[in-house]
Every structure is written in structure tokens, then in C-alpha cells.
Amino acid sequence: MPSRMALNFKRLRFKLPPTMDNICLEVAYVNTPAIAPVLTDEQTLDEVIECLAKHLPIETQGACDQRTLFEILLHAASHLESIENTCKTLQNTPCGNDVRYHLEKYKDMQGLELQLNRAFQDRLPPRLVNSQQCVATDFNLLPYYGQPTPEEEPYIYRSQAKDGTCSFYAYATLYVMRKNKRVTIALTAVRAHDTTIAVLTRLFDQISPLNLKIKRLYLDRGYFCVPVIRWLQALDIPFEMPVIIRGKQGGTRQLLKGGKSYKTTYTLQSQVYGCVTFNVWIVCLYHKGERGKHGIQYLAYAVYKIKLGLRSIHHDYRKRFGIETSYRLKNQCRIRTTTKNPVTRLLYVGIAFILLDLWIYLTWTYVSQPRKGGRLLFHDLFGLKRMLAFLSQAIERRRPPVTAVFLPDG
Numbered sequence: 001m002p003s004r005m006a007l008n009f010k011r012l013r014f015k016l017p018p019t020m021d022n023i024c025l026e027v028a029y030v031n032t033p034a035i036a037p038v039l040t041d042e043q044t045l046d047e048v049i050e051c052l053a054k055h056l057p058i059e060t061q062g063a064c065d066q067r068t069l070f071e072i073l074l075h076a077a078s079h080l081e082s083i084e085n086t087c088k089t090l091q092n093t094p095c096g097n098d099v100r101y102h103l104e105k106y107k108d109m110q111g112l113e114l115q116l117n118r119a120f121q122d123r124l125p126p127r128l129v130n131s132q133q134c135v136a137t138d139f140n141l142l143p144y145y146g147q148p149t150p151e152e153e154p155y156i157y158r159s160q161a162k163d164g165t166c167s168f169y170a171y172a173t174l175y176v177m178r179k180n181k182r183v184t185i186a187l188t189a190v191r192a193h194d195t196t197i198a199v200l201t202r203l204f205d206q207i208s209p210l211n212l213k214i215k216r217l218y219l220d221r222g223y224f225c226v227p228v229i230r231w232l233q234a235l236d237i238p239f240e241m242p243v244i245i246r247g248k249q250g251g252t253r254q255l256l257k258g259g260k261s262y263k264t265t266y267t268l269q270s271q272v273y274g275c276v277t278f279n280v281w282i283v284c285l286y287h288k289g290e291r292g293k294h295g296i297q298y299l300a301y302a303v304y305k306i307k308l309g310l311r312s313i314h315h316d317y318r319k320r321f322g323i324e325t326s327y328r329l330k331n332q333c334r335i336r337t338t339t340k341n342p343v344t345r346l347l348y349v350g351i352a353f354i355l356l357d358l359w360i361y362l363t364w365t366y367v368s369q370p371r372k373g374g375r376l377l378f379h380d381l382f383g384l385k386r387m388l389a390f391l392s393q394a395i396e397r398r399r400p401p402v403t404a405v406f407l408p409d410g
Contacts (some may be wrong), residue, residue: 005336007068009181015101023325030250032294038314038366038367039362039366039367039382040390041389041390041393042390042394043351044362044390044391045071045074045390045391045394045395046364046393048070048354048357048391049067049070049071049072049074049353050080051119051122051123051354051358051379052073052119052351052354053066053070054119054122054348055115055116055118055119055122056115056116056119056248056311056347058102058103058105059102059105060102060105062098063094063098063123064094064098064099064102064378067104068093068094069099069397071101071395072086072090073088073335073390074091074092074352074355074391074395075089075365075392075395075396075399076335076336077333077334077335077351077352077355077391078107078259078333078388078389078391078392079346080332080333080334080335080336081335081336082096082336082337082338083096083099083100083151083335083337084096085156087099088402089401090395090396090400090401090402091243091399091400091401091402092105092400094400096377099109099226100339100344102176102362103344103347104341104344106343106344106347107341107343108343109155109189109343112346112408113187113188113189113202113206113346114206116187116280116346116347116350116353116354117185117186117187117206118155119350119354119357120185120186120187120211120353120354120357121183121185121207121210122219123223123358123361124183124185124201124210124255124357124361124363125180125181125183125361125365127131127178127180127181127212128178128183128185128210129210129212130210130211130212131155131212131213131258132212132214133177133178133213133214133215134176134177134178134212134214134215134218134319135174135176135177135185135212135214135215135217135218136173136174136177136217136218136219136319136320137172137173137175137200137203137217137218137219137220137221137223137323138172138173138220138222138320138323138324138327139157139170139171139172139177139220139222140160140170140171140173140192140327140330140349141162141168141169141170142163142169142170142171142338142345142349143159143162143163143164143165143167143168143289143306143351144156144167144168144169145161145167146340148167148340150341151290151342152189152340152341152342153192154192154194154297154344155169155189155190155191155192155193156168156193157169157170157190157191158164158171159191160391162232168188169189169315169342169345170189171187171188171189171190171346171349172188172190172199172200172202173186173187173188173323173353174186174187174203174206174207175322175323175324175326175328176325177218177319177322179321179374180364180375180377181269181360181364182322182360183342183356183357183360184324184326184353184356184357185206185207185210185363186203186204186206186207187206187349187350187353188202188203188206189342189346194291195227196222196223196225196227196228197227197228197231199226200231201276204349214237214238215238216238216239216240216242216306216316217232217238217239217240218239218241218319218320218323219239219240219241219320220241220242220320221241221242221243222239223241224242224243224302225246225268225270225273226269226270226273226274226275226276227273227375229268229276229278229302229304230273230276232304233276233278233304236305237304238304238305239302239303240301240303240304240306240316240317241301241302241305241314242299242300242301242302242317242347243255243266243280243300243301252266254370254409255280255282256298256300258284259284259296260284261281261282261283261284261310261311262281262282262310263279263281263282263310264279264280264282265277265278265279265280266278266280266302274359277304278302278303278304279299279301279303279304280302280303281301281303281310281313282298282299283298283299283300283301283310283311283313283314284297284298285297285298285299285314288313293342297398297399301314301317311366326353326356329356330349330352330353331352331383332384332385332388333351333352333355333356333384333388334348334349334351334352335348335351344355355387355388356384358387359384359387362382362387363375363377363378363379363382364377366382367381367382399408
């Protein structure tokens, strides 16, 4: 019998017909211990608050202590609510003005970025530090409406029209793409006059404590320009990104020819930045009537030191869309606000990304089993929505929701 199970004997007496004597039987039964949970809602809340308190210390005073502040922020994030509505929903909480007063103590954008990035890197799954990883980077744009003030203007990023505006709060991230360990490892707010090189430099500076070597860097077509390609080549960083097709017959359009995939080189020229030569891989795909389409679809990729087959690069580049998924998941736990304060908005976005990283960390640490060939993760048992529900119900046990409305006296 297993060592954890206690074997006991119990004497049972059975009543038999009169023709038979009563006999005693000894029946063996096994005491099986109650199954203990591997993760509870209280434990989840404590893990999240411990990480936030360690890296985002906010000076508080009066009834609004640090834990109270973080509980309000997490409840608002888990319900996609504003701070004001959360304070009205929960009992025994300070008013929304008190909470915002403490949050507005953050005025240093660069200092807040440093604290957020330390939080990202504090609870990483094993083997992501001092290792070689595939990394993706992209911009996440949040619409801005109205006329910016002088304080807001430096942080308003102009881009193509989307959601009825050309002005955005922009955030650039670095995202590790490893099976079962997809996490955001760096975040920076994009300034109005930032060049793409400046943004990438800040991101790479943020991950320097990890001693991470980039095995492959995936970039969006928005990075396709002379300065970025030249900079990545100078740093000897392997990369792949789509080529922007320009021209009617010349330019990069002249590369789209023939019926077979092939490799070539191309020289991209700029009147301001000069020129750069790089490898281009052209992949030919046949529609074969899929979605009512026929003929050839050409895909062009700018590559540097990529050790893949020509046919494999298309499927390999699709991994980059994991960073797009992180942006959609981030929107499921981002605090809603109407404030235009760029530092406060960065704080809310950063907390959302921290929650995503902690979700991966908790799943890897608690909701999994080690096995030969790789750890088995039980994603169905602890999805992101369940984690947010855990945070919400643990907070509501401490601060019950308002259940009645009373009119004022008089």
C-alpha cells in the first residue's frame, strides 16, 4: 500500500439468520487524505500584491494604506472598471479622489518605466534568464481624443487614422516567444519625437539584467526602414520582418516574379539615411481556390542570419502574432480611465501586463506537473478569466460589495 495511506482494520458485526451463529469479520479500509488545492484565490491575491508592493512602492497616508490601494486597482482591473466606480462598489474603501491623489504622485515617466520593467522580470518562468530566446517587438496604440496640453504633447504619438483619430498613446514591448513561457519582458512609452532606433534601444537596455541573447527578432513591417536594418546588422542581431512592397514595376515590387520561391538581395535607399543592402526571401504560395482565390500569393521577408529553410520562414514568422495576442489579453485586465495624464495611463497599462506575466508564472509554478519531456501545464484549470475572478472574490471577502442604497436624511 502507498506510504501516504493509513491501513486500518474495523471490526464489523453482521446479523445472520437464526440457523447461523453471529460471526465477526475484520474489514480493511484505506484512509485517503483530503486533496489539498495547489492554488487558492487568497494565495493568488497575495502573490500579485507582493509583486506590486515590491516594485511599485506608492507612498500612502491616512486610511488609504498601500494594500488597500493595490486591492482597489486589482478589483478595477479584474472588472474592467474605473477607479471611481470600484470605490463606489466596494465597502470600507476610500473615495476615488483619495486613490487618484496617491496615484498622481507618480510624475517621473522614466522612473515608472524602470519599476514596471523590474516587475516584469521578477517572476519569470525558469530558463528565460541567461539564455537564448526568440523575441518579438511591436507598438500598441491607444486612441487619444481632444487637444493635448503642453504636458501631454510630448507623449502623443501620431500615426495612421484608427478609431477616429490620428493621435495615440503608444507603448512598445518586447515579448519572449517560447512554448508555454510567452511573457512580456520590457515596456516603454513612446514619445512624440522618438525615432524607432531610440525606442528599440530603450527596450534592449531594459532587458540587460536578464543577460538574454536574442536568437531571432521578429519585427512588424513598420520597422522596415534603412536605419533599423542597418542598426540591427551592426549589432549582429538575427531578424526577420516583412518587406513593404513599393513601386509599380521597380522598387521592391520587381522582386515579386516567377512561380518559385527564391532568395536574393536588395538595396533599400533613403534620401536622408543613405542605403543598406540585405537579404530578401521571396515565398510563393498558391491559393488553390481557398476562400475563392486563385493564383500566386507573394510574401517577401527581409532576413539576417536566419538558419531556416526558405519554405519554413512563412510559418516561423507567424509566431510573431503572439505579441498581438498579448495586447488583446492586456485589454481584458486594463483599468478604464478618462484621465489624460500619460504617467497614470502608463501605470494602468503596466499593471495589465504585470497581471499577464503573473498569470503565466502562477500557471507554470502551481498549476502544472513536472514530467519527462517538459512540464505539463493545465491551462484549462487556470485561465486568465479565472485568475481575475480569484482576485475579485478574494478582495470582495475583505471588502464586501455594496448591497443596498439608502436616501440621505432630510
